[in-house]
Amino acid sequence: xxxxxxxxxxxxxxxxxxxxxxxxxxxxxxxxxxxxxxxxxxxxxxxxxxxxxxxxxxxxxxxxxxxxxxxxxxxxxxxxxxxxxxxxxxxxxxxxxxxxxxxxxxxxxxxxxxxxxxxxxxxxxxxxxxxxxxxxxxxxxxxxxxxxxxxxxxxxxxxxxxxxxxxxxxxxxxxxxxxxxxxxxxxxxxxxxxxxxxxxxxxxxxxxxxxxxxxxxxxxxxxxxxxxxxxxxxxxxxxxxxxxxxxxxxxxxxxxxxxxxxxxxxxxxxxxxxxxxxxxxxxxxxxxxxxxxxxxxxxxxxxxx
Amino acid sequence: xxxxxxxxxxxxxxxxxxxxxxxxxxxxxxxxxxxxxxxxxxxxxxxxxxxxxxxxxxxxxxxxxxxxxxxxxxxxxxxxxxxxxxxxxxxxxxxxxxxxxxxxxxxxxxxxxxxxxxxxxxxxxxxxxxxxxxxxxxxxxxxxxxxxxxxxxxxxxxxxxxxxxxxxxxxxxxxxxxxxxxxxxxxxxxxxxxxxxxxxxxxxxxxxxxxxxxxxxxxxxxxxxxxxxxxxxxxxxxxxxxxxxxxxxxxxxxxxxxxxxxxxxxxxxxxxxxxxxxxxxxxxxxxxxxxxxxxxxxxxxxxxxxxxxxxxxxxxxxxxxxxxxxxxxxxxxxxxxxxxxxxxxxxxxxxxxxxxxxxxxxxxxxxxxxxxxxxxxxxxxxxxxxxxxxxxxxxxxxxxxxxxxxxxxxxxxxxxxxxxxxxxxxxxxxxxxxxxxxxxxxxxxxxxxxxxxxxxxxxxxxxxxxxxxxxxxxxxxxxxxxxxxxxxxxxxxxxxxxxxxxxxxxxxxxxxxxxxxxxxxxxxxxxxxxxxxxxxxxxxxxxxxxxxxxxxxxxxxxxxxxxxxxxxxxxxxxxxxxxxxxxxxxxxxxxxxxxxxxxxxxxxxxxxxxxxxxxxxxxxx
Ligand SMILES: Nc1nc2c(ncn2[C@@H]2O[C@H](COP(=O)(O)OP(=O)(O)O)[C@@H](O)[C@H]2O)c(=O)[nH]1
Numbered sequence: 001x002x003x004x005x006x007x008x009x010x011x012x013x014x015x016x017x018x019x020x021x022x023x024x025x026x027x028x029x030x031x032x033x034x035x036x037x038x039x040x041x042x043x044x045x046x047x048x049x050x051x052x053x054x055x056x057x058x059x060x061x062x063x064x065x066x067x068x069x070x071x072x073x074x075x076x077x078x079x080x081x082x083x084x085x086x087x088x089x090x091x092x093x094x095x096x097x098x099x100x101x102x103x104x105x106x107x108x109x110x111x112x113x114x115x116x117x118x119x120x121x122x123x124x125x126x127x128x129x130x131x132x133x134x135x136x137x138x139x140x141x142x143x144x145x146x147x148x149x150x151x152x153x154x155x156x157x158x159x160x161x162x163x164x165x166x167x168x169x170x171x172x173x174x175x176x177x178x179x180x181x182x183x184x185x186x187x188x189x190x191x192x193x194x195x196x197x198x199x200x201x202x203x204x205x206x207x208x209x210x211x212x213x214x215x216x217x218x219x220x221x222x223x224x225x226x227x228x229x230x231x232x233x234x235x236x237x238x239x240x241x242x243x244x245x246x247x248x249x250x251x252x253x254x255x256x257x258x259x260x261x262x263x264x265x266x267x268x269x270x271x272x273x274x275x276x277x278x279x280x281x282x283x284x285x286x287x288x289x290x291x292x293x294x295x296x297x298x299x300x301x302x303x304x305x
Numbered sequence: 306x307x308x309x310x311x312x313x314x315x316x317x318x319x320x321x322x323x324x325x326x327x328x329x330x331x332x333x334x335x336x337x338x339x340x341x342x343x344x345x346x347x348x349x350x351x352x353x354x355x356x357x358x359x360x361x362x363x364x365x366x367x368x369x370x371x372x373x374x375x376x377x378x379x380x381x382x383x384x385x386x387x388x389x390x391x392x393x394x395x396x397x398x399x400x401x402x403x404x405x406x407x408x409x410x411x412x413x414x415x416x417x418x419x420x421x422x423x424x425x426x427x428x429x430x431x432x433x434x435x436x437x438x439x440x441x442x443x444x445x446x447x448x449x450x451x452x453x454x455x456x457x458x459x460x461x462x463x464x465x466x467x468x469x470x471x472x473x474x475x476x477x478x479x480x481x482x483x484x485x486x487x488x489x490x491x492x493x494x495x496x497x498x499x500x501x502x503x504x505x506x507x508x509x510x511x512x513x514x515x516x517x518x519x520x521x522x523x524x525x526x527x528x529x530x531x532x533x534x535x536x537x538x539x540x541x542x543x544x545x546x547x548x549x550x551x552x553x554x555x556x557x558x559x560x561x562x563x564x565x566x567x568x569x570x571x572x573x574x575x576x577x578x579x580x581x582x583x584x585x586x587x588x589x590x591x592x593x594x595x596x597x598x599x600x601x602x603x604x605x606x607x608x609x610x611x612x613x614x615x616x617x618x619x620x621x622x623x624x625x626x627x628x629x630x631x632x633x634x635x636x637x638x639x640x641x642x643x644x645x646x647x648x649x650x651x652x653x654x655x656x657x658x659x660x661x662x663x664x665x666x667x668x669x670x671x672x673x674x675x676x677x678x679x680x681x682x683x684x685x686x687x688x689x690x691x692x693x694x695x696x697x698x699x700x701x702x703x704x705x706x707x708x709x710x711x712x713x714x715x716x717x718x719x720x721x722x723x724x725x726x727x728x729x730x731x732x733x734x735x736x737x738x739x740x741x742x743x744x745x746x747x748x749x750x751x752x753x754x755x756x757x758x759x760x761x762x763x764x765x766x767x768x769x770x771x772x773x774x775x776x777x778x779x780x781x782x783x784x785x786x787x788x789x790x791x792x793x794x795x796x797x798x799x800x801x802x803x804x805x806x807x808x809x810x811x812x813x814x815x816x817x818x819x820x821x822x823x824x825x826x827x828x829x830x831x832x833x834x835x836x837x838x839x840x841x842x843x844x845x846x847x848x849x850x851x852x853x854x855x856x857x858x859x860x861x862x863x864x865x866x867x868x869x870x871x872x873x874x875x876x877x878x879x880x881x882x883x884x885x886x887x888x889x890x891x892x893x894x895x896x897x898x899x900x901x902x903x904x905x906x907x908x909x910x911x912x913x914x915x916x917x918x919x920x921x922x923x924x925x926x
Binding site for chain 1: 315316385386387388389390392396397399411412414415418419539540542543544548552553554581583584593594595597608632644646648649701702705706707709713714715716719
């Protein structure tokens with residue numbers, strides 16, 4: 001049997017084909033593309049798809065990590081591992097302004113922390129390197145306002161998203177044309193669900209950060225969720241005592257802002273079983289979304305991915 | 306047409322259509338809810354939302370699950386296409402939800418373009434509305450093969466079999482008139498959930514499947530195997546000398562190693578030596594799969610080419626009749642040029658005539674000279690280079706295109722090719738005679754004369770050259786007329802007496818005028834010392850078609866530079882009638898731009914001229 005015989009469930013094969021089509025169209029129609037690499041599972045899948053889209057050639061763009069310096073240590077280790085294993089260029093950008101002002105989730109709150117490190121950091125990096133197209137791993141199933149996001153999303157010269165300037169997308173035809181200064185955010189995983197992502201990771205044996213699998217981890221309980229004490233910068237409330245608990249993460253971000261869930265799922269099979277019976281969405285663990293109804297939409301208009 | 310309920314059919318795309326308040330949001334909300342695609346944290350948010358915005362009192366308002374953007378929520382309407390995802394054990398669904406209001410034809414068309422199945426909702430109390438015909442027309446035009454007619458709010462008509470059957474019969478008749486034969490009619494109540502997921506106990510007379518079961522069972526028609534194998538080339542994969550492959554998504558048919566293929570439009574034939582899919586080398590691939598093909602010979606292929614089965618080449622044409630749906634505030638105007646993107650090829654196209662618009666509610670044909678947002682019409686257009694295509698009704702991917710604005714890059718509309726036309730028979734009747742304006746539409750910029758005047762050696766030719774290169778690079782059609790060069794040919798009989806100088810400029814001006822008429826930006830570099838002659842050329846063309854650029858270099862600088870030694874010769878009388886020395890130069894009194902070459906580099910000067918062209922709206926780069 002040749003290696004190309006597929007054992008992939010057919011809906012995954014269709015989603016994979018669609019994503020690869022999107023990746024190639026975007027690269028063919030832009031001057032300086034880049035892939036946003038956030039180290040999470042969606043980034044792992046995107047990276048895997050990008051390798052396939054251009055194989056046996058190399059990936060024709062660099063990866064960009066907007067580093068908030070507050071990610072889990074396991075994520076940094078994983079990033080280095082990936083860069084090494086796949087020989088891809090990962091450009092790391094740190095918002096120096098945030099470094100100088102010591103912006104952190106404890107003093108400044110989740111919203112400002114995310115806005116300055118991520119949203120502003122991303123704009124800086126895009127301007128600095130002159131990237132005119134950036135791939136992101138967002139999916140339409142993540143959040144209500146994403147359901148209407150285009151696959152190719154146009155941003156003005158100051159990175160703004162104007163809902164009324166977005167282009168209709170028919171068939172598999174995407175319009176990536178843009179004027180100098182304008183840029184595009186492209187979401188190859190638009191039509192994937194969280195379950196698709198895990199099933200694909202399992203089918204294709206894609207490496208992901210170990211934090212997704214349940215393990216005993218030092219945590220404290222806060223507003224109904226588990227926060228991992230990942231390094232000495234974690235500020236404990238009076239009376240809080242980190243203790244070991246069996247948890248895993250459904251989504252990964254800055255460790256003080258990312259809630260873990262209690263879980264025994266140590267393997268991909270177990271994660272998928274757990275997902276199938278889960279009642280909660282993955283964004284539950286992202287403190288950023290709870291800032292108010294429509295908050296995601298506002299963030300997007302400001303240039304958040 | 307072949308049915309392929311095999312390889313790729315369990316990812317199924319659905320479009321939902323309904324008029325406002327028919328219960329579409331409720332129906333979708335229930336499908337998502339019952340198929341457990343709604344998480345309980347979302348549900349809790351929904352409970353809060355229901356109390357704030359809902360219409361169901363203390364009950365959950367499932368319709369609120371669907372609202373996305375805040376602005377829409379505040380207006381109480383949905384104004385864009387939203388995509389929802391849910392899965393059952395049998396199929397994974399992507400549901401495109403487009404609002405039903407007439408202004409939103411474009412959204413419905415967008416959702417229909419990829420849909421396998423359309424759910425058309427009607428309110429049992431109201432029956433078929435004019436909107437229902439609009440929805441069915443769109444579904445038919447966009448080639449959606451299967452329709453599920455959901456007759457909703459059956460609870461409000463006492464679950465009446467008669468009401469349902471009357472509506473279903475009338476609908477079948479209307480749909481078949483529009484070429485839709487596969488209609489599954491289901492009586493439902495979205496609010497109570499009857500016949501949505503489970504069969505209804507209130508309507509024992511109905512023996513068919515529920516909506517969800519129907520969506521799981523309907524056959525999916527996708528591939529048009531009869532139109533043969535076609536692969537639009539997206540990407541040339543050539544990492545090293547050992548590998549050269551051509552990547553794309555198979556639009557129709559199937560390919561195996563050893564199959565002969567033809568590259569279009571070049572017509573070169575070759576044989577497939579390897580089919581690489583996302584998992585590696587394999588033997589074959591079929592519609593919907595993404596592959597990289599390797600050939601036995603080294604053939605020239607570029608992005609935008611089409612690889613077709615050797616015995617099933619796609620049609621090639623440059624004049625077409627197509628159904629167009631306009632999607633932008635900027636109207637479609639015949640005679641104007643646009644970009645058309647079909648598959649992976651983007652070409653310049655001119656729309657010639659709007660044959661008629663279709664009134665989507667009465668299906669009447671209405672004459673028109675332009676198309677506005679949400680209009681549907683039949684038009685003819687031609688492309689500057691031929692396109693390889695198949696009629697849309699036989700192959701969506703090979704016959705569907707988008708229309709893009711050349712300047713704003715916005716997607717303005719979408720089209721479906723009906724058939725090609727013979728250019729000779731179909732171009733001449735266009736309303737617009739080929740004139741300066743028409744040519745200018747084709748080039749994408751207005752024509753004009755850029756007249757550089759100044760003393761010998763002041764830098765006119767150098768700046769003119771830099772300007773032409775700069776304009777050429779941005780796709781502007783230019784021609785450079787240089788005084789020195791013209792004197793070698795057209796004007797070789799002329800000397801430097803005042804009379805000859807006037808004739809020299811007159812001839813140059815006439816040539817430039819012809820070229821302006823041909824649509825070019827003509828860059829002229831002439832000393833042209835007399836105000837009157839410059840004015841004469843200005844008067845040959847339109848007032849906004851002449852730009853006077855004064856290349857101002859002081860005489861002492863010129864005499865110091867003097868690379869050809871001309872000034873030195875003139876000073877000692879070896880050359881006579883030399884401008885600036887013993888012949889006058891009339892300084893332009895009111896030039897469009899003055900360039901001081903002592904302070905500005907060549908590129909800066911050229912860019913300054915580009916700025917003037919831009920601010921006068923002659924070009925827009
Ligand atoms: N009685 C009854 N009311 C319904 C049914 N389906 C929807 N509705 C109500 O009709 C109204 C409009 O429904 P909605 O889903 O918002 O309609 P949309 O505009 O088509 O999305 C709401 O008040 C719903 O609760 C039904 O099957 N029976």
